[in-house]
Amino acid sequence: MGWLGHPLTVIAVVVLLLNDHLFKALWPGPVTGKLSDFAGLIVAPPLLNLLIRRPRVSILLTGAAFTLVKTTAVGAVLASEAWTLVWGPSRVLADPTDLIALPALYAAWWTWNRPGARAVRLARAAVLIPVTVLAVAATGAADIFRPYSAYAVDVVDGMIVVSTRGGSSMGPPATNFASSDGGNSWSSWAVPVPSLPRTSACVPDQPDRCYRIVPDRLKVEESRNGRWVTAWEISPSGQDRLTRAHATKFPEDTEAVASLGIAIQKFSGGYVVVVANGADGIALRDTAGAWRRLGWAEDGFDYSNAVSLSAQGRVEDSVPMAALLAALAAGLVTLGCGVRRFGFAAAALTLWAGVWLFYTGVNTPILFDPYAVLLAVVLVPVGGISTMVSAVRGGIRIRAWAISTATAAVAYYAVMMPFSAWSAGWLGYYSLASGLSIVLGIAVTSAGVLAVIKLNTRRPAPPLQPHADDPDQ
Incomplete structure (x- = not known):
């Protein structure tokens, strides 16, 4: 415990606390x-x-573990999972440049070889143990970013105040924004406003x-x-497009794109109406009766930033x-109809499952x-390899290979085409694009399967029989 109470160790603990809880947010880099x-x-x-009672071993293990974590993806993942298990969602990144430390x-x-007064060290250690554990754990905390959302609006002291949430978990918390000129300009507002949004309001x-x-x-x-x-209003199809524009990688982080709160302020020449629209920002009716959407800006909201x-x-x-997984499945199913062997089906399923596992494995919240x-x-x-061997042993024809390859290629573009059409505005809803891609993918696969089956059912034409009047007979 005395080692932990050394002045240099105490300074390092203070640096950890200040750096991870303050400096990183103020000066990231x-x-x-x-x-x-x-x-x-x-x-x-x-x-x-404190656990192993071997100072030299403790130093060596710390260096080895640090090197493993910073130079290998597996080490970083294991460290992330360890911190997550103990302290909640965390992420440790592999970065070989950190070895400079x-x-x-x-x-x-x-510090181990320069002990101070024993009583002072023990006193410091008794206080520092829990603080040190928390300081070290802070380094593993994940920087989780949630999209900003305007969820409530009110009139406070003659100002329109919009309540927001979201932002970086390691940065300053989301603030409220206020306007005193009818929504033309905005600034931060530190005074809290009612957290429950109002769903209706009347003109004063x-x-x-x-x-x-x-x-x-x-x-x-x-x-x-x-x-x-x-x-x-924004049409349902337009709202669907805005929802996709504000979507996040992980569904649990997505904020609603819908009208959540409303307030009205009496203003010179009439009144203004402000609507909190979740992740899309706000909508504002000016004194002339014109409605406009305002997107997120550094100091509040701005017309030019609306999606x-x-x-x-x-x-x-x-x-x-x-689409790639669907194309692979289409090609394998088509080829399988030409092979017609259980071994091919098992091999093809193994190949497809491997590709799917690789994709899901590299697309996780951690590395x-x-x-x-x-x-x-x-x-x-x-x-x-098993798929290729089984197909060759099954005597698959060259034409069947060509048909299955073409089916896979066409299936990929058939699945992607509805989403491209939705993105260009030719389809109204994202769900319609999803459904249409499934239908087209099945249709292309079915066409490929029928072509291979028809190819296999063809038989060579029987030889021509000589005519009875042939003089050569």
Whole structure:
């Protein structure tokens, strides 16, 4: 425990706490990143020594583990999983340049060989053990970014205030934004506002003139002559396009793109209506009655930053790989109808599963899933070679090879085509593109299968029989 209480170790603990909880957020970059590595290598050996009671071994193990984590993807993954198991979602990145911090182990060795007053060391250690554990754990915390979302709006002290959430988990928390000029300019607002959004509001001094949002839609209705009529809306297909534009890699991080809150402010020349539209920002009705969408800006919202409804739609990153997997399946099924062997079916399934496992293994919240990738490295070559051998032994025709290859190629473009059409605005809904891609993929595969079956059912024409009147008979 005395080693942990050395003044240099105490300084390293303080540096870890300040760097990981403050400096990285204020000045992100290689300097603050490497600073945590230097401080961590000074702190980790005495902390490890509490368990194994071997100072030299503690220093060597710390250096070996640090090198493994920073130079290999497997080491980084194992470290990420270890931190996640103990401290929650975490991510450790492999970066060989971090090895520049290894000389800090000499400082750890030096502190072990330069003990101070025993009583002081023990007193420090008794306090520092829990603090040190938390400081070291902070380095493993994952920087999780959630998209910004405007979820409520209110009028406070004569100002329009929009409540927001989201941002980096390692950066400053999301703030509120306020406007005193009817939404023309915005600034940060530190005073909290009610967290529950209002779904309807009336114009001050005009209780019969009210506005309300429509649940799950980008739509506002106003009361007119005793009934509700549409005041502003984005069409369902346009809302679908905006939802895709604000989609995140992981569905659990996605924020709603819909009208969530509304407020009205009396203003010179009339009144303004502000609607919180989730990840899309806000919508604003000015005193002239014109509605416009405002996208996210550094200091609030801006008209020019609103996502254009005429821009190309954003297709999910997984779609091309899904199309490739569908094309591989189409080609293998088509070829299998020409081989007609159980061994080929098993080999083809092994090959396809290997490709799928590799894709899922390298697309995880951490670097990759080592178990899935290692299994894929085995399955792909085994399945590929077995598929080729089984097809050759089955006496597959050259034409069948050509048909299966063409089927796979056409299937890929058939699956991708509806998404390209949706992105260009030719299809209204993303779900329609998804359904159409499935139908086209099945149709192309069926055509390839029928072509191979027809090829196999053809028989050579029987030889011509000589005519009875032939003089040569």
